[in-house]
Amino acid sequence: MDAAASYSRKENRMNEIQLKYGCNPNQKPSRIFMEDGSDLPVTVLNGRPGYINFLDALNGWQLVSEMKEATGLPSATSFKHVSPAGAAVGLPLTETLSKIYWVEDMGQLSPLACAYVRARGADRMSSFGDFISLSDECDEDTARVIKREVSDGIIAPGYSEKALEILKTKKKGNYAIIQMDPSYRPAPLERKQVFGITFEQGRNELKMGGDFFSNIVTKNKEIPANALMDMKIAMITLKYTQSNSVCYVKNGQAIGVGAGQQSRIHCTRLAGSKADNWWLRQSPQVLELPFIDGLGRADRDNTIDVYMGDEYEDVLRDGEWQKRFKVQPPVFTREEKRAWLDKNTNVVLGSDAFFPFSDNIERAHRSGVKYIAEPGGSVRDDLVIECADKYDMVMSFTGIRLFHH
Numbered sequence: 001m002d003a004a005a006s007y008s009r010k011e012n013r014m015n016e017i018q019l020k021y022g023c024n025p026n027q028k029p030s031r032i033f034m035e036d037g038s039d040l041p042v043t044v045l046n047g048r049p050g051y052i053n054f055l056d057a058l059n060g061w062q063l064v065s066e067m068k069e070a071t072g073l074p075s076a077t078s079f080k081h082v083s084p085a086g087a088a089v090g091l092p093l094t095e096t097l098s099k100i101y102w103v104e105d106m107g108q109l110s111p112l113a114c115a116y117v118r119a120r121g122a123d124r125m126s127s128f129g130d131f132i133s134l135s136d137e138c139d140e141d142t143a144r145v146i147k148r149e150v151s152d153g154i155i156a157p158g159y160s161e162k163a164l165e166i167l168k169t170k171k172k173g174n175y176a177i178i179q180m181d182p183s184y185r186p187a188p189l190e191r192k193q194v195f196g197i198t199f200e201q202g203r204n205e206l207k208m209g210g211d212f213f214s215n216i217v218t219k220n221k222e223i224p225a226n227a228l229m230d231m232k233i234a235m236i237t238l239k240y241t242q243s244n245s246v247c248y249v250k251n252g253q254a255i256g257v258g259a260g261q262q263s264r265i266h267c268t269r270l271a272g273s274k275a276d277n278w279w280l281r282q283s284p285q286v287l288e289l290p291f292i293d294g295l296g297r298a299d300r301d302n303t304i305d306v307y308m309g310d311e312y313e314d315v316l317r318d319g320e321w322q323k324r325f326k327v328q329p330p331v332f333t334r335e336e337k338r339a340w341l342d343k344n345t346n347v348v349l350g351s352d353a354f355f356p357f358s359d360n361i362e363r364a365h366r367s368g369v370k371y372i373a374e375p376g377g378s379v380r381d382d383l384v385i386e387c388a389d390k391y392d393m394v395m396s397f398t399g400i401r402l403f404h405h
Contacts, residue, residue, distance in 0.1 A: 015039055022051045041184030042155070046168050047176035049153055053131055054178075055082050057155040060133025061180050063087060063240040068135035070208050070232045073252070075135040076115035076142075077237075078127040083245070083260065085130060086122030087237045088253030089229075090115035097121070100281045102297045103145060113141035118253040120149060123274050124301045131155070131176075138163045146170070150298060157182040204239065206400060208232045213373055213396040217385050220394045226251070227348055227371045227394075234350030235373055235402065241352070243403040246360075248275040248367060249348040255279070256367075264353065268360045271349075272367040279344045279368070280308045280337060290326040299324070308332060344368035352402040354378040358387035365391050375401050 016033030017040065030051050034040055042057075049057065056079035067075035067089060074090035090111030098104040101121035109117065112134060120127045132146060134156040143163035146154065153176025154167065167177055191200045213223065213231050223231070230249040237247045241259045246267040248256040256275030258267040280286060281304060289307070291300055303324050306315045312331060315321060321328045349364045351374040361384060364372065372388060376397030388395045 017042075017044065019051050019054075020048065027051075036187075041181040043179045043181075045159070045164065045177040045179055047153060047171070047174045049176040049178060052081070053153050053176055056080070056131035057133060057153070057178055057180075059240045060084065060131065061155050063236060064133045064135040065182070066207070066236050066239070067233060070236060071229055071252075074112040074115050076112065076119045077133045078116070078119045078122075078130040079133065080126055080130050083242045084119075084237055084240065084254065084257055085126035086119040086254050086257070087233065088115050088118030088122070089233065091118070091252040093117060096282050096287070099287060102300070106141075106144065109145070110139050110141040112136050112139055113145050116142055117145055120145075122254050122278060123257070125305055126274075128298060128301075138167070140166065143167050148297075152176060153178065155180050204402075204404075206239070206402075208235055212398060212400075215376075215397045215399065216394060217376065217381075217397050218388050218393060218395045220389075220392050223371060223394055223396075227346065230348035231350065231371060231373045231396070234348050235398070238350050238352040238404075239402045240404055243352050243405060245352045245404075246271040247350045248272065248364075248369070249350070250275075250344075250346070250368075255347070264351070264356060265359050265363065267351070268349075268363045272363055275344075275347065275367045276341055277305065277308055279341060280332075283332075283337075283340045285330075285332045285336065285340075289329055292324060292326055295324060308337070341367070346370045348373070350374070352404070354381070354401075355384050356380060358383050360384075361387040361391070361393070365393075370394065372396070373398055375399055 015037060016031050019030040021028050022030040032054055059082060060077045060079045063077050063084060064075040071089050077084045077087040091114060093114050101117050103117055129150050129152055131152050132154040137158035137160060138156045139160050140162040143166040147166050147170060155178040157180050167175055188203055189200055190203050191198055234247045234249040237254050238245050241257060244261050244264055244267045246258045247254050248271050255278040256271040258271030261267040261270060286304055303315050306312060315324055345368045347368040348371045349369045354375050354377045356378045357380060370393055372393055372395040376399060
């Protein structure tokens with residue numbers, strides 16, 4: 001994008017944007033605006049983003065900005081209902097990941113495109129109809145990937161001319177495209193209203209610096225550089241995930257996010273089941289599924305999800321498998337799934353608050369977790385540490401809670 005185009009768009013900013021409605025169609029009027037009279041730091045380049053779109057966009061933008069700062073790599077996140085379905089940095093895709101993310105036909109992709117493919121692919125069921133946030137200018141490769149996915153919109157600090165041209169063709173020309181001013185810094189105090197009452201708090205400006213994970217409480221204290229990066233990704237992702245929340249990360253991407261649960265163990269189980277599904281998708285049983293020609297990516301994703309689960313008969317019984325497969329696949333047995341899951345190792349787990357019981361560690365172990373970051377501070381910390389030591393895990397007590405509501 002040339003400087004003149006960028007300058008023009010900044011000049012076209014406004015103090016408020018009227019929205020079609022709020023969270024629901026009956027909630028009118030609706031708008032976003034700057035209380036201090038200044039211009040909004042966002043410019044709508046295409047489409048008409050809604051209330052929830054902007055909530056996803058602004059939370060996602062903060063996440064990818066911090067992830068880029070912490071890792072030095074292009075970052076992307078896929079948001080749904082004000083929590084990330086996935087988040088990732090721009091590491092190259094393996095042949096297997098290219099296959100399970102349905103991009104093996106797209107050639108070598110840019111680092112930013114790889115970041116989004118990874119973020120989208122962590123939980124493709126949840127990412128369906130997502131709002132995308134990118135840390136860097138959206139390039140042509142990333143736009144090509146986005147064009148073929150079902151998505152509501154995107155926010156980025158800029159767009160190449162070709163990328164903008166591609167994105168404007170989505171949703172019959174109505175795809176929501178937002179440009180964010182990367183120089184914008186909010187006020188140190190933030191406010192919101194609930195039931196007519198104004199809440200005020202200092203912004204959570206916590207940064208995941210080099211010593212953030214230095215308080216290692218387990219006998220094993222070795223954290224390799226790639227695991228440390230994954231710890232940062234886990235905790236930054238949790239910082240913008242509705243609490244309670246737990247996040248599993250491997251090789252530069254979230255592979256399971258459990259958001260908004262009232263119980264810590266339910267967060268761990270939910271995120272763990274998503275991480276397990278991500279790993280099961282890479283098994284020979286799933287990679288070799290004989291899909292019929294022309295079956296769309298979303299239908300393949302839905303079929304895979306059912307095939308890997310307990311309701312597999314819904315896609316394997318007579319009259320159903322013929323709609324999806326060239327030949328009827330064998331059942332993916334519980335024993336086969338467990339044997340494959342046991343091959344997943346060196347996973348990182350982050351928690352936005354302390355683990356009150358060791359059952360969380362037991363569940364994490366079953367999904368290949370080796371490294372854990374959590375605040376600590378439970379009256380049962382000694383039992384949690386003991387359980388982590390039993391599995392030779394490395395656990396850092398950060399001392400910082402990351403609730404987000």
